[in-house]
Amino acid sequence: MSDSVSQNPSEGSASGAPVDWSKRQLIVGTGALAAAGIVALFAGSGVxxxxxxxxxxxxxxxxxxxxxxxxxxxxxxxxxxxxxxxxxxxxxxxxxxxxxxxxxxxxxxxxxxxxxxxxxxxxxxxxxxxxxxxxxxxxxxxxxxxxxxxxxxxxxxxxxxxxxxxxxxxxxxxxxxxxxxxxxxxxxxxxxxxxxxxxxxxxxxxxxxxxxxxxx
Ligand SMILES: [Cu+2]
The missing domain is CATH 2.60.40.420 (Cupredoxins -  blue copper proteins)
Known part of the structure; x- marks a missing residue:
């Protein structure tokens, strides 16, 4: 995941905005994935x-x-x-x-x-x-x-x-x-x-x- 971000062609460009957007998406996506994984791990229990x-x-x-x-x-x-x-x-x-x-x-x-x-x-x-x-x-x-x-x-x-x-x-x-x-x-x-x-x-x-x- 981090590789795909670093290879983003807009990385380091003067505009900056697309890079910020993609990083934010990565962080949100990773957090949601981790939470989903924990939910799946304990599926069916109170956790x-x-x-x-x-x-x-x-x-x-x-x-x-x-x-x-x-x-x-x-x-x-x-x-x-x-x-x-x-x-x-x-x-x-x-x-x-x-x-x-x-x-x-x-x-x-x-x-x-x-x-x-x-x-x-x-x-x-x-x-x-x-x-x-x-x-x-x-x-x-x-x-x-x-x-x-x-x-x-x-x-x-x-x-x-x-x-x-x-x-x-x-x-x-x-x-x-x-x-x-x-x-x-x-x-x-x-x-x-x-x-x-x-x-x-x-x-x-x-x-x-x-x-x-x-x-x-
Ligand atoms: Cu303890």
Missing amino acids: ENAVRSIVGPTVQSGNFSVYQGDYFFIPNYMTWRAGDLMTMTLHNSSPTHYHEMMIGKGFDYQPSQLQDLKVQFHTDFWDGVHINVLQANGVDNYVENKAIINTNSLPAPWLIKGVGQGNTSPTLMPGGTLVLQFTVPNKPGIWHYGCFVQGYIHYLAGMRGTINILPA
């Missing part, structure tokens, strides 16, 4: 809608899925509305890596020799939020912090209670799945989510996203 939601302004509500991978979240952008009842299926699609999902604002740092490490968000989105765990398979741990996590009748040896253990965050084993139900708290604005494991290398590598929370 298809998740991928489509990356490029759309859709407000998630009801049932939706978030996929973890090496090293990304799909979707990596979401819009939630305060007061909506959500049933979020979090699935770790990695065959090899543990992944977590924190949601918050700002960062807490830990000094290290090269540079300070970001270890978690400074403001935890889940503080004071009630979360019902409907299903849990392959959960390594789930730090409750200041959330109120109800595991119903599920055996939950993985639940880590008490504050001071870090942000509210589930860590899923490879292939793990967690289904959470919660009402979006009245905390409108831009929030971020991320995976900070392995000295936040996952976060740096792209395992992060943004949630725009609309007022009720």
